[in-house]
Amino acid sequence: MNTTHHPALTVVGSINLDITATASRLPLPGETIGGAVLRQQPGGKGANQAVAAARLAGRSRMVGAVGMDDAGRNLLDAMAAVGVDTTDVARVDAATGTALVLVDSQGENSIVVCPGANAEVSVAGVEFGEDEAVLCQLEVDMSVVLEAARAARGFFALNAAPAMPLPAELLERCDLVIVNETEYELIPELRDAALVAVTYGADGAAIYERGVRVAEAAGVVVLDVANTIGAGDAFCAALVLALRSGLDYSQALAVANAVGADAVRDASSQPALKELQHYVAAAAPTR
Structure with a gap:
C-alpha cells in the first residue's frame, strides 16, 4: 500500500467491464435481433472517474475490487x-463486475449491471491522507460509502x-455532492446539503449551498457526440x-463542463482528456 505520497484524488467505487451490443433497435421481450455490433471496454463509474482524474492530474488512486x-x-x-x-484494488473470488448494454441506432440504451466483485469492495486497511480528496459513487454498497466517508x-x-x-x-x-438534474429531483434531502453541484446537460451546471443557487456555468455545445456514458x-x-x-465555483463548473464536452466526443467510456490546466486556461474569462 502506498502511504508515503497520496495522489490528489482517490476514488472508491465500481469497476466494470462494459459489453455493448449496438443494434438497429432494442428487442422486445422474447425477440431476437440480428446484425448487431459487439464492443467490450472498461467501465464502472468508479473506474471511469479514477481514469479521468489520472488523465487530468497525472495520477490518481482507485479503491475497488475485481x-x-x-x-x-x-x-x-x-x-x-x-x-x-x-494497489488498493482487491482481487476477489467473484466475477468481475459487468454491464450488459444494448444500444439502438438513435443512441437509446438498456443496461443490466451484474455487480460481481463490486459487492465485495472494502476500505478496511486503506489509509487516506489529510490533503487527499476522496470521491465515491453509489454503485457499491452504501455501507462501503459510509465507511469511506x-x-x-x-475533502x-x-x-x-x-x-x-x-x-x-x-x-x-x-x-x-454531485448529481444530474434528475437525481437532484429524486433525492429531496439534497436541498439541505452544504454544497451540491447539479448538471443540466446542454444547459450547463450550477452549484447550490443549502438549496440556494450560488454559482452557474453555461453548457458547451457539442455537435459531434460519440458517447455520453463517461461524460458525467x-x-x-x-x-x-x-x-x-x-x-x-463558477470557474470550476466551467472547467468541468469543458471536460465533459470533450468526453462526449470520444466513443470510450474512459475518454482521452487533456491535462486539467488546459481546460483551466480555456475556461478563463477574457479581459
Missing part, C-alpha cells in the same frame, strides 16, 4: 497504464448516482480537482 478472471486483470492493466494507482480525513465528495436515499451521517460528511464521470473528477486547485 475478480481473479481475465477481465479483472485487463481492467487493472488499463487503469495502471494511464496513471491510476491500483468516516475514513477520509480530507470528501459523493457522486450520488444512481439516485437513492442518503443517510444523514453521509450527507453531513460530504464537502460536495469525467465532469465529477474535473470538478473536484478544479475546486481543490483553488478555482471559484
Whole structure:
C-alpha cells in the first residue's frame, strides 16, 4: 500500500467491464435481433472517474475490487497504464463486475449491471491522507460509502448516482455532492446539503449551498457526440480537482463542463482528456 505520497484524488467505487451490443433497435421481450455490433471496454463509474482524474492530474488512486478472471486483470492493466494507482484494488473470488448494454441506432440504451466483485469492495486497511480528496459513487454498497466517508480525513465528495436515499451521517460528511438534474429531483434531502453541484446537460451546471443557487456555468455545445456514458464521470473528477486547485465555483463548473464536452466526443467510456490546466486556461474569462 502506498502511504508515503497520496495522489490528489482517490476514488472508491465500481469497476466494470462494459459489453455493448449496438443494434438497429432494442428487442422486445422474447425477440431476437440480428446484425448487431459487439464492443467490450472498461467501465464502472468508479473506474471511469479514477481514469479521468489520472488523465487530468497525472495520477490518481482507485479503491475497488475485481475478480481473479481475465477481465479483472485487463481492467487493472488499463487503469495502471494511464496513471491510476491500483494497489488498493482487491482481487476477489467473484466475477468481475459487468454491464450488459444494448444500444439502438438513435443512441437509446438498456443496461443490466451484474455487480460481481463490486459487492465485495472494502476500505478496511486503506489509509487516506489529510490533503487527499476522496470521491465515491453509489454503485457499491452504501455501507462501503459510509465507511469511506468516516475514513477520509480530507475533502470528501459523493457522486450520488444512481439516485437513492442518503443517510444523514453521509450527507453531513460530504464537502460536495454531485448529481444530474434528475437525481437532484429524486433525492429531496439534497436541498439541505452544504454544497451540491447539479448538471443540466446542454444547459450547463450550477452549484447550490443549502438549496440556494450560488454559482452557474453555461453548457458547451457539442455537435459531434460519440458517447455520453463517461461524460458525467469525467465532469465529477474535473470538478473536484478544479475546486481543490483553488478555482471559484463558477470557474470550476466551467472547467468541468469543458471536460465533459470533450468526453462526449470520444466513443470510450474512459475518454482521452487533456491535462486539467488546459481546460483551466480555456475556461478563463477574457479581459
